[in-house]
Amino acid sequence: MSIDATLRLLSKASGITVTDLATTIPRAGISTVNAWLKGDKIPGKEQIDALARTFGVPAGALLAEIATTLDPARSKGEHALLAAYRSLNTRQQGALLEVARSMQPAPPATPRRKPATPRRKQA
Template sequence: MSLDTTLRLLAKASGLSVADLATAIPRAGAATVSAWLRGEKLPGKDQLDALARAFGVPAGALLAELASTLDPARTQGEHDLLAAYRALNSRQQGALLEVAAGMAGTRRSAPPRTPRKRASKKAAR
């Protein structure tokens, strides 16, 4: 999720308006905050820290997706694959990983199994 989308969702969830955020962020007016929410500008480090405090989340949570999009080691195909993977449910993700591992000729480590509850002998009667 892009930074502007994250900021808009957090603002909506926390009930903070543009004016509320502007008063919580040093050296940021309502026009600047609006530009962040529209994705036209990016906040600086101090402003990100203040946004994180205003929303009650770690600053890294705001930047996680942004940092991954700036990773020069990832190709566009890798970004597309990751986005598709995240859209799947956990069973589908496991199947996709099995297919990818088979195509690459590698073995994927088996996910930890959840222990099943055994029925007691009384319940079986």
């Protein structure tokens, strides 16, 4: 779940308003909090920590999506594929995985070994 969706869900579940968040989070006004909730901006580290304290959740719960989305080990194509996958319903995700698996090359065949021939004792 994206950080904006997580923040909206936590806000709704806890009854914390945009104004409440803006007053409890350092350097965050109402427009900034609204931008976070819309997904237009991402809170900074200090703000993530304050949000986690406010909602009573670990900061990692807020950062999990960001960490996977911004993973520098992934290429642009991998990021795009992951974003597309996440936008699909469960049935579509399953179909996409089937297609991807069918495109994988077959593992190389392992060469068969000839059975060992018994050695003859020399007289």
